[in-house]
Amino acid sequence: MSGASAAAAGPVLEPRFSYAPFALLVPLLIGACALSLLIGRTSSGPTIGFGDAAIAGPVLMEIRLPRTLLALLVGGTLGLSGAALQGLLRNPLAEPGLLGASSGAALGAVLVFYFGLAAADSVVLPLGGVAGSMAALGLLYSLAGRRADLVTIVLAGIAINALAAALTSLALNFAPSPYAALEILFWMLGSLADRSSVHVLLAAPLMLPGWVLILAAARGLDALTLGEDTAASLGFAPERTQWLVIGGTALSVGAAVAVTGVVGFVGLVVPHMLRPWIGHHPRRLLAPCFIAGAALTLYADVAIRLMPPGPELKLGVVTALIGAPFFLHLILRHGREHAA
Amino acid sequence: MSLRLEEVGVRYGRRSAVTATSLDLPAGALVGLVGPNGAGKSSLLKAVAGLVPHAGAITWRSAPLERMDRLERARTIAYLPQSADVHWPLTAAEVVALGRMPHLGFGERPGARDEEAIAWALERCAARPLATRRVDQLSGGERARVLLARALAVETPVLLVDEPIQSLDPRHQLNIMRVLRDSAERGVLVVAVLHDVALAARFCTRVVLLAEGRVVGDGAPEDVLSADALARWYRVEPYVARHLGEPVVLPWRQID
Numbered sequence: 001m002s003g004a005s006a007a008a009a010g011p012v013l014e015p016r017f018s019y020a021p022f023a024l025l026v027p028l029l030i031g032a033c034a035l036s037l038l039i040g041r042t043s044s045g046p047t048i049g050f051g052d053a054a055i056a057g058p059v060l061m062e063i064r065l066p067r068t069l070l071a072l073l074v075g076g077t078l079g080l081s082g083a084a085l086q087g088l089l090r091n092p093l094a095e096p097g098l099l100g101a102s103s104g105a106a107l108g109a110v111l112v113f114y115f116g117l118a119a120a121d122s123v124v125l126p127l128g129g130v131a132g133s134m135a136a137l138g139l140l141y142s143l144a145g146r147r148a149d150l151v152t153i154v155l156a157g158i159a160i161n162a163l164a165a166a167l168t169s170l171a172l173n174f175a176p177s178p179y180a181a182l183e184i185l186f187w188m189l190g191s192l193a194d195r196s197s198v199h200v201l202l203a204a205p206l207m208l209p210g211w212v213l214i215l216a217a218a219r220g221l222d223a224l225t226l227g228e229d230t231a232a233s234l235g236f237a238p239e240r241t242q243w244l245v246i247g248g249t250a251l252s253v254g255a256a257v258a259v260t261g262v263v264g265f266v267g268l269v270v271p272h273m274l275r276p277w278i279g280h281h282p283r284r285l286l287a288p289c290f291i292a293g294a295a296l297t298l299y300a301d302v303a304i305r306l307m308p309p310g311p312e313l314k315l316g317v318v319t320a321l322i323g324a325p326f327f328l329h330l331i332l333r334h335g336r337e338h339a340a
Numbered sequence: 341m342s343l344r345l346e347e348v349g350v351r352y353g354r355r356s357a358v359t360a361t362s363l364d365l366p367a368g369a370l371v372g373l374v375g376p377n378g379a380g381k382s383s384l385l386k387a388v389a390g391l392v393p394h395a396g397a398i399t400w401r402s403a404p405l406e407r408m409d410r411l412e413r414a415r416t417i418a419y420l421p422q423s424a425d426v427h428w429p430l431t432a433a434e435v436v437a438l439g440r441m442p443h444l445g446f447g448e449r450p451g452a453r454d455e456e457a458i459a460w461a462l463e464r465c466a467a468r469p470l471a472t473r474r475v476d477q478l479s480g481g482e483r484a485r486v487l488l489a490r491a492l493a494v495e496t497p498v499l500l501v502d503e504p505i506q507s508l509d510p511r512h513q514l515n516i517m518r519v520l521r522d523s524a525e526r527g528v529l530v531v532a533v534l535h536d537v538a539l540a541a542r543f544c545t546r547v548v549l550l551a552e553g554r555v556v557g558d559g560a561p562e563d564v565l566s567a568d569a570l571a572r573w574y575r576v577e578p579y580v581a582r583h584l585g586e587p588v589v590l591p592w593r594q595i596d
Contacts, residue, residue, distance in 0.1 A: 090427035223441055225428050226490070229391050229421045234494070235414030235442045280428035 021278050025291040029072075032298035036068040039302055045309035066197045071301045072294045073200070074192075074256040075266060077207050079293015080286055081249040082267025084214045087221035087282030088245045089150055092275075093330060095268035099153065100136040100160030101250040105257035106188055107164040107171075108132020113184045114171040125187075126202050126258040133254020136160050137247065147239050153246070190261035190316025192301050199259040210252025214286070217244035221282035263316045265323020266293050272330060341367040343388070343498055343529055347396035350383040357383035359553045360396070365531065365546075367497060370524035372544035372561065373533045376574050379550040381533045382422065385500050388531070389419040400498065414442035420491040420501040422533075424483050426475045432486040433471040436461055439493030461493035462486075464519050466512075480507040488516060492523070499523060501532045505539065517543040537578070541565050541589040549573065562587045571595055 037060065040047045050056035081096040088094075097103065112118050112128035143156040168188075175181035220241030223231035228238040256263070270293045271285055278288055297315070300322070304313045343365045350358040358380040365371055373381045387394035390405060390413060398405045400416055408416065418439070426435060439461070440454040450458075462468045465485040475483055484507050491499060501520065505513040513536070521543050524530045534540045540547055540561060547564040549557030551573045557564040570578045570591065579590040 219441060219446065222438060225426060225430065226435070226438060226487075227421060227423060227425045227427070229386070229389070229419065229423075230490075232391055233389050233414060233417065233419035234438065235410040237410065279434075280430055281434065282428065 021274070021288045022291070025288055025295065029291050029295045029298070032295045032302070033068055033072065035302045036071060036298050037064050039305050040064060041305040041312065043309065046306045062196065066195055066200050067192050067301070068298065069197075069200045070195050070203070070259060071192050071298045073203055073207055074260050074263060075294040075297025076290040077210070077252040077256045077293070078263065078266040078297070079270040079289040079291070080211060080214055081245075081253050082269075082293070083271040083282070083285045083289035084217065084221065084245045085249060085267070086271050087285070088217075088224065088242060089154065090224065092272065093268070093327075093334065095265070096249055096253045097161070097262070097264065097267075099157035099246060099249065100140055100164065101133045101253045102257045102262055103161045103164035103168075104136025104139075104250075105129040105133035105254045106262055107168050108135070109187065109258060109261070110168050110171050110184050113180060113187065114175065116176065116180075118183075122196070123198060123202065126199060126255075129258025130202075130206060130254055132164075133250055133257065136164065137250035137254075140246065140250075141243075146243070148242075150242070153242070186314070187261050188316075189314035190263040190319070191312070191314045192260055193312055195259065203255040203259045206255035207252040210248045210250075210255070211290075213244045213248030213251065217241045217248070218283040218286055220244070225282065261314075261316055263297065263319050265319045265327065266297055268330075269323050269326050270296060272326075341401060343531075344399045344402075345384075345388070345396065346398075348384065348387055348398060349395035350380065350387050350392055351395075352383075357553055358387065358394075358550075361550075361553075361555055362396075363548065363555065363558070365529055367529045368524055368527050370521050370530045370532065370543060370545045372540035372547040373531055373550065374535070374537060374540050374547055374565070375550035375556075380553040381550050382502055383553075384550065385419070385502055385531065385533055388498075389417060389500050391419070411442050414496075415494070416496055417498045417500060418491045418494040418496040420488060420499075420504060422502040422506075424480065424487055424507070426483070426487075429474045429476040431472050431474055432467060432478070432489075433458060433462065435475055435486055436467075436489045436493050439490040442494060457493050457495055458489075461489040464492060464522070465489040466515055481509055481512050484508055485512065485516070488519065492519075497528060499528055499530045501530070503533050503535060505534070505536065513539060521545075537565050537570070537574075537589050537591060541587045561589075565589045 038048065040059065050059050078096055085094045085096060085098060086092055108131045109125050109129040112125050117124045139160055140156050144153045172181050172184060175184065220236040223234045223236040224238065224241060231238050270289050274285060274288050274292055278284055300318050301315055304315060304318060307313055345361055345363045348358060348361045361384060375381050383392065386392045388398055405413060436458045437450055440450055440457060444450065462471055465488050467485045467489050470478060470482055470486060475486060488504055491501065505516050508516060517539050520530050520532055524545060544561050547561045548555055549564050549569060556573060557569050567578055567580055570576050575595045576591040577593050577595055579592045581588040
């Protein structure tokens, strides 16, 4: 081989893998965690520090720590699954809710409210959410089949989203009382307030295997950059990659929605923020997107606590207010690039 | 040391694309797979690449392909599809680096050996100057060369290419055909689906003519791409000659 002369001309692989993104993202995340532990909120507005020495321990351990951990888990899940789904669909406009996992989870939780089971035990609500997201995944699989092409899967996801939205509306329509309807509506807006370690313990065991499934698909996502046939010829069966990502997303995003309600746009926005900086390799984006998703969610949640006194803003409202214009900007830019 | 196809058939639903095709393709050959549109050329290539289910048996060095594990198969057969899609704006070098994936374990980063293979593949396709350019900013011809380099970088004993020269200018068509011929001379079995019978006649060491899903001609380019065969299967009358000892086959006018 004539490799010697080529190698002498210097390495051609660039940009190389680098730790630089982590050097910036990890401190950003640690800073977010610190702020989240330090800043709280009462009905009279934001509170800095832990207040009276007598309550400092419980405030930190029972209120702020679970809330911080949950923001980290949920934000990380949304960032990771957003990056993975965009890689799988090879479309930068994809987001974790696309395939029905979030709306399924939301419906599951709403049904728990509807049947009045939420009051019985705070665990029932997230369990209903998880059951809902699993049902949505099962429906997606049976609609699309094992060897389905991605267009069929996306269309099946849209159908599931529509069905879940219709059933959610039905539950609202026949809500036992106006108060129950309001409770359902507020829950769906997405929030980290008043969550406890129970929620963390419930969500984490489902999120972890979800993350593992997504990470197992990472190399397959890289191979898919060249299309399904080339990916298969490189030894990465597209349908394996596909169901690893879809299953992992359903597990982890389903668990996230089950404990916090719908927090939109984090999974869409985060990969876009990182691409100019880290590049477009689907695999290289996964870990940074996890960290950035967690950091973004934490900062959004801290910002909520810093608002002036009054009803607490819901996290899902904040992420939607930031995310929707960003999404619009992406679509406009996408259109311009295609026109050019 | 050969790729053997025995009674290979490909069906899409009720339509049969390839029927009972048997071929014995030795290492070190540049085999041109030619034939009119819809003859089953791409389907046959995909069957060998393991991308479509097929009837019959395909073996490499007497080992059945379907019994190989997926990475072993990927290290044996490289496949370059017709479409030139690259879904993310990676650099040319990053695209070629994807060809090294079958050689890397989970979490393993490309090493010096991989860098060498990537540089060498880019060099051979005259794509070295493009290494740091983003593929979405390359011309169609430049991108085709980068994608062929990606397939070469896998360094397999069998290389399947589906119409590698369709979007290239004449100079780069000749360059790519030369690269494929060089690979064959290094001992690789190259099977190329070609529409350009002139280039097939000029560069291939063997031509397989497919029509209606069957092999209707197999042998030396000049014998297979005869005036009679072109008239019968392509419905064209060729200009046939020799230039500097090489065959010239030029489709000249269509036969009504």
